[in-house]
Amino acid sequence: MTIKKLMAGLLTLIVISGCNESSTKTTELIVVADKESKQLEAQVAHHNAQDYHSFSNPDAVKVTHLNLDLSVDFTQQTLSGHVSLDFQRMTPDADTLILDTRDLVISKVVADGNDLAFNLANADNFFGAALSIKLPSHSSQVTVYYNTSPKASGVQWLTPAQTAGKKYPFLFTQAQAIHARSFIPLQDSPQVRVTYEATIRTPKALLAVMSAANDPDTPRDGVYEFSMPQAIPSYLIALAVGDLHFKAMGERTGVYSEIGILDAAAAEFEDTESMLIATEKNFGAYSWDRYDLLILPPSFPFGGMENPRLSFITPTVIAGDKSLVSLIAHELAHSWSGNTVTNATWRDLWLNEGFTTYLTYRIMEMVYGEERFDMEAVLGRQDLQADLDTLKPNDQILAINLKGRDPDEVFSNIPYEKGALFLRELEHKVGRANFDQFLLEYFKAFAFQSITTDDFISYLEQTLLQDYSDKLSKQRIEEWIFEPGLPKGAPVPKSDAFTSVDKARNDWLSGTIAASNIDSDNWVVHQWLYFLNNLPAELSSAQLTELDKAFGLTNSTNNEIAHSWLLICVNNWYQPAFPRLNEYLVSIGRNKLVKPLYKALSATPEGKVMAQKAFAKAKDGYHPLTVKVNEKFVK
Structure with a gap:
């Protein structure tokens, strides 16, 4: 890289670091024309937009690593223990760490062997309560001792009667969007990425698994240790405990479930390894070591949850004919779009789900053929239209305004199917091979980072909009992202099979x-x-x-x-x-x-x-x- 290119990149960094990180306004990037500098700009130019769904203060003190030690009590329906949080002071004089909590009982906070002063604020009806901790001047770690509530919004406790085996209880967590704070005091914002380690203590008959490195051959001794070496947002921290068993499906893929459905699940999802290989071929290497599935009880509220290394999956997609396995393709695709490149706030959810839905269709085409791709795209477009027919205009926008709103209450097909349709238009206009190359470079440029919609648009200006100025316009792109409904002339998927x-x-x-x-x-x-x-x-x-x-x-x-x-x-x-x-x-x-x-x-x-x-x-x-x-x- 020439000195000119390097200085241009450094100048961009200076411009960004000089702005107020909590501001909702974006800083205009200095566009460097040379393509070799694009990745540098992507890495240094994105900023943290304000997260209206977190009390935390990562602009002053940012948590970088968690070390959990929790005991699972099925009788009291609580998790109890402690979490040590490593942090970095983003401003030299920062003296308070603010964490998100919901319905947690905080017993004490410790640093360097000394108890610290802390304050747990009054609870908001859906954001929870801010936990403010006064920091010693030279500390870089605090430990919070706590236990969860039986009514924790991100934890479900099932009795033996509510499981398939009817013999043992079951526990699983669901952290997205803002429910990690109900079982861990942390900075519960997708713009804060952490590595983590965990020790989970359970009844000896049960197995614990997490969104981390899982050992299928681990002995059932009631003490399970985990490590997640890649930095992930809080909503991807996940735990399940039950009478779980494992069956391999491929070299890097396998399935955990209760024994009664293990064989059926492994047979239904046996193409997972093929999906993984096909995705890597087009969009870059898989970054998470293994990709396993956990089949949950029917009470799981979603189709799937893309917890890294271990997607949580509903049993409702075990149909016996692989007809519903696009859900597996979707959760796998999140390993690139969502887990590796993540939305910085819930306003930007479409950056996760729109990209992932687009990749889902592509994976289904690569593994099952063009006819399957066409049929699923048509059904997805009809699902989108059903929501467009009923949602208010403000809820039809990709970069949706969620200030003061519970993100759970505005779930729809808009970030998924409208986002995917937008990307499909970009693909059609620049050509599939060119768009695939763009996606490959995009996933590399923002790997293990959380970005905003504005960051994405800035990146488009440096790449596709610059390279294909005769085919794309910023005005059209902004219409897709910031306006309700669909732009005139949006792609219309078709299927001869229908x-x-x-x-x-x-x-x-x-x-x-x-x-x-x-x-x-x-x-x-x-x-x-x-x-x-x-x-x-x-x-x-x-x-x-x-x-x-x-x-x-x-x-x-x-x-x-x-x-x-x-x-x-x-x-x-x-x-x-x-x-x-x-x-x-x-x-x-x-x-x-x-x-x-x-x-x-x-x-x-x-x-x-x-x-x-x-x-x-x-x-x-x-x-x-x-x-x-x-x-x-x-x-």
């Missing part, structure tokens, strides 16, 4: 053919979902009876098909499906599947009574997030 489905549906609706004469023998799950999701909103009882008799939809064992069918049945009050509906609601805690059903039921007085009965029966087995999201419908 042409015959459209004809069959239209012929049946017009009375040309009976349902029993629809030639569906070779339809895959995606075609069934397309058939069901595009039926008219209003159907007669006779029509629903005919479909159910012909295809046994009420008894479908595919959870996605069952969800689509049951939603149609609620909206058209098809009572023969209601026993199955009740069973579905009380046996599954995945919000994507149960929330639309509770919402639809609660639209009528009769339906709300059904929803209340199902919710009352299921509530104790639901995760706290599922309870929070759905209880508003049944009140």
